[in-house]
Structure formats: C-alpha cells, structure tokens
Amino acid sequence: MRLRAVRSVDYDDRGLEVVSFCGHCGLAPAATAQATKSRVCGRCGLGLVLRAASDVAPAREEPFLVVDATLSVCAVSARAEALLEIDETAAVNKHVADFLVPADANAPSAANLLALLVEVASGASGPRTAVVRPRQEFGVRFRARVGACGPPQAALLVLTS
Amino acid sequence: MLSVSPNTLRAWERRFGYPRPQRSAGRHRLYTHGEVSALRDALQQGLSISSAVSRAREALSTDTHTLVGALAAFELDRADAAMESALALRSVERSVEEVLLPSLDELAARHGTDSAPWAFAARWADGWLRRAQRLAPPPVRPLAILVGDATRNDLDPDSLGLRAFELFCTRAGARAMTLPVAGVAGLAEVVESLAPDAIVIAGSHLADDDVARWAYGVRAAAGALPVALFRRVPHDRQVHTMGARMLCEEPFAAHRQLLALVDEPAGSGHAEATVLPMPGFEEIERRREVGS
Numbered sequence: 001m002r003l004r005a006v007r008s009v010d011y012d013d014r015g016l017e018v019v020s021f022c023g024h025c026g027l028a029p030a031a032t033a034q035a036t037k038s039r040v041c042g043r044c045g046l047g048l049v050l051r052a053a054s055d056v057a058p059a060r061e062e063p064f065l066v067v068d069a070t071l072s073v074c075a076v077s078a079r080a081e082a083l084l085e086i087d088e089t090a091a092v093n094k095h096v097a098d099f100l101v102p103a104d105a106n107a108p109s110a111a112n113l114l115a116l117l118v119e120v121a122s123g124a125s126g127p128r129t130a131v132v133r134p135r136q137e138f139g140v141r142f143r144a145r146v147g148a149c150g151p152p153q154a155a156l157l158v159l160t161s
Numbered sequence: 162m163l164s165v166s167p168n169t170l171r172a173w174e175r176r177f178g179y180p181r182p183q184r185s186a187g188r189h190r191l192y193t194h195g196e197v198s199a200l201r202d203a204l205q206q207g208l209s210i211s212s213a214v215s216r217a218r219e220a221l222s223t224d225t226h227t228l229v230g231a232l233a234a235f236e237l238d239r240a241d242a243a244m245e246s247a248l249a250l251r252s253v254e255r256s257v258e259e260v261l262l263p264s265l266d267e268l269a270a271r272h273g274t275d276s277a278p279w280a281f282a283a284r285w286a287d288g289w290l291r292r293a294q295r296l297a298p299p300p301v302r303p304l305a306i307l308v309g310d311a312t313r314n315d316l317d318p319d320s321l322g323l324r325a326f327e328l329f330c331t332r333a334g335a336r337a338m339t340l341p342v343a344g345v346a347g348l349a350e351v352v353e354s355l356a357p358d359a360i361v362i363a364g365s366h367l368a369d370d371d372v373a374r375w376a377y378g379v380r381a382a383a384g385a386l387p388v389a390l391f392r393r394v395p396h397d398r399q400v401h402t403m404g405a406r407m408l409c410e411e412p413f414a415a416h417r418q419l420l421a422l423v424d425e426p427a428g429s430g431h432a433e434a435t436v437l438p439m440p441g442f443e444e445i446e447r448r449r450e451v452g453s
Contacts, residue, residue, distance in 0.1 A: 023209045040163070040169065045168065046210060047209060047210060048207060048213070066208050068208070075212065093215055
C-alpha cells in the first residue's frame with residue numbers, strides 16, 4: 001500500500017474548516033519548509049499568516065482589515081491599502097473609526113459596528129455582516145464580512161462589493 | 162532567529178524602516194541582536210509585521226524612558242543600570258545615539274540647559290562617555306584626529322555630542338585628541354607629537370577669530386590638513402572662507418563622514434563641495450599685517 005501525504009484540517013466550533021491566509025497579500029501560505037517554521041508569509045514576506053473560518057477568510061483579492069478588541073487596526077491588506085488609500089504602517093494602532101464608519105441606514109447608531117467588532121474580536125459573537133464606508137467618502141458603500149481570526153484573537157473585516 | 166530570508170529582511174527595512182542595520186567596513190548589513198530578538202518576540206504575538214515592528218520599537222524605547230526617569234530622579238545607579246540594559250541589546254554606538262543622547266535631549270527640553278537637573282544629567286553623561294572611551298580598544302588605524310573644542314564647557318549640549326563623536330572615532334580605531342580652542346600656547350609641540358591627519362572644530366560657543374587663530378597654530382605646525390566642522394555655526398559670515406567640510410549633527414554619522422573624508426583621495430573635489438564661511442588663514446594673516 002502506498003502512503004499519501006495529507007494535509008491536516010482544523011475545524012471551528014461551528015464545524016467549518018479553518019483556513020490560513022497572509023495578512024498582507026491574502027493568499028494561502030506556500031507549503032515550504034521555511035513557511036512551517038515561521039509565521040511570516042513565504043510569498044510576499046510582508047504579512048503574518050492568520051487563520052479564520054473558511055466562510056470568513058478573504059477570497060483571492062478581497063480587501064480586508066484586522067482589528068483587535070480595543071478597536072485598533074492591527075493589519076491592512078495590500079488590496080485594502082489601495083482601496084482605502086491608506087498605508088498600513090501609518091494605520092496600525094489607530095482607531096478603526098478613523099478609516100471606516102457604518103453606512104447602514106437601518107443601523108440605529110454608529111456604535112453598532114464598533115460593538116460588533118468588539119464582540120467578534122473577543123470571541124463573544126460568531127460571523128456577522130455590516131455595511132461600511134470610508135470615513136471621508138460618501139456615496140461609496142461596502143458590504144463587510146466580520147468574523148474572528150488569529151492568533152491572537154481579533155476581528156477580521158473583509159470588504160466585499 | 163526570524164526564519165526569514167535576507168530578501169525579506171531587506172524588504173522590511175524598506176517598508177517599515179526596521180530592523181535598521183549598521184554596515185560593516187565591506188558594506189554588509191549588521192543587525193543588532195536586541196532589535197532582532199525584540200522583533201522575534203513581537204512577531205509571535207502580532208497580527209501583522211507593522212504591529213510587530215511597532216511593538217518591537219516600543220520595547221526598545223523603554224531604555225530611554227528608564228534613563229530619563231533615573232536622571233530626573235537623580236539616581237546615578239539606576240542611570241548606570243539603564244545604560245547596561247541598553248548595551249545588552251545594542252552596540253555602544255547605538256546605545257549612545259538611541260538611548261543616552263535622546264534622554265539628555267529630553268531632559269534639556271524639560272528643564273532647560275541652565276538648570277540643576279540638566280547639570281546633574283550632563284555631568285553623569287560626560288562621565289559615562291569618558292569611561293566608555295577609556296575602555297575602548299587601542300588604536301588600530303594609522304589615523305590621528307585633532308579636535309578643537311569650541312564648546313562653552315561640559316554643560317554645553319554640544320559638548321556631549323563631541324564626547325560621543327570622540328568615542329566613536331576611538332572605537333573605529335583612530336587616535337583622537339581634544340584640545341580647547343581657547344588655548345594656543347604650546348600647541349605646536351602637541352601637534353607635532355600627535356601628527357594629526359585631520360582637524361575637527363566642534364561647538365559654536367567660541368568666536369570665529371578664536372577658532373581661526375587656533376587652526377592657524379595647528380596648520381603652522383602640521384601643514385595643510387583636511388578641516389571639518391562639527392556642530393559649529395560660523396558667527397561671522399562677512400570674512401573670507403576656507404574649505405571646511407560640515408559634518409552631520411549626529412555623532413555616529415559625523416564620525417563616518419570624517420573617516421570617509423580622510424580616506425578620500427586628494428583632489429577628488431568632495432571637500433570643496435561643502436565650503437562653509439569661516440575666517441580663513443589668509444584673513445588672519447591679513448589682520449596681523451594690518452595690526453602690525
């Protein structure tokens with residue numbers, strides 16, 4: 001009998017597969033010997049490898065941000081840098097509301113998005129969706145998937161069309 | 162330590178400005194253990210390289226806060242300990258440039274340079290730099306530098322910059338000697354004994370005439386030598402000029418510039434590229450003739 005290499009698959013508490021992606025380029029990490037030793041993405045070298053449930057993780061070329069439980073921006077993907085015209089090095093440790101604000105007319109207050117991010121980042125809530133817009137722009141809206149990612153635990157905010 | 166390729170490290174240096182390597186004589190990048198280990202720890206707990214770099218920078222800046230706190234509280238032992246801990250993570254040069262001098266700058270901004278807390282801190286820093294110079298390895302380069310000290314006294318902020326500059330030159334293997342610009346008596350014997358390859362005039366306190374008189378004395382004893390100015394703003398802009406290279410304000414960059422100036426081939430024209438106004442030897446001679 002011939003043995004075949006298999007990849008290990010993790011599942012979250014909802015039974016969904018947990019996948020890895022780079023916090024900068026958004027791609028799945030390369031399966032090299034060096035990549036297994038380091039959290040740094042072996043493809044672009046500019047992001048750390050993060051993990052999230054497959055229904056939350058960014059698809060190829062989807063822009064995203066990572067926000068911690070204090071609502072500070074911790075990572076901005078290359079696509080999000082271009083889309084929002086921000087530089088990750090300048091954006092980290094700043095409040096997420098400096099860049100994105102809720103744009104849902106049905107939402108009762110701006111605090112809802114922030115409360116959602118805190119809940120997700122602290123593990124108190126499962127994946128949700130929201131509508132957001134860049135802080136300084138009107139008439140532009142993005143649907144956002146919000147779910148947990150890590151390590152360490154944080155909220156992943158994936159912008160979709 | 163980081164399990165990343167040299168290309169990735171270079172990409173981080175371009176994008177994040179960290180880790181910031183020094184260069185070897187052969188222009189190879191030299192990373193400090195402290196910077197790399199701080200980054201390794203931050204990467205394990207971070208969500209992005211940017212946030213890890215930010216955290217690593219914070220970890221390294223705690224030494225500056227500790228030193229400022231110790232000097233502000235007049236605790237010499239704690240100040241010495243802060244420098245010891247800085248040296249555990251960095252080279253002497255970077256400990257001085259990234260911890261000692263910024264801490265003194267902060268104290269100067271907080272209390273002013275005419276205050277007792279500044280005097281306390283400046284005296285401690287002066288003593289620390291002199292101790293470090295005494296512990297430097299013996300000269301290995303056939304290079305002697307004569308420094309003319311035109312600072313007010315050891316409480317002049319430029320005086321600490323000069324001490325650091327002298328320390329870096331000594332650690333680079335050169336023989337550095339500092340003499341006060343105010344004293345010209347017996348200068349010729351000292352200059353003949355040292356046989357300097359370059360002259361540096363440091364500090365802005367003394368007048369251009371005093372500096373030119375001292376430089377004339379040195380030149381009379383040692384002949385034409387490259388002259389560089391460190392933290393010196395010429396007072397009198399109306400007099401004739403001589404070719405003098407203005408060195409960078411930061412002691413480490415300044416010592417590298419000086420070594421390059423001495424090493425550069427004669428007539429390459431670089432020294433003339435940054436001619437600065439200061440009284441020339443011709444001006445001194447002209448004034449002497451007028452006086453006589």
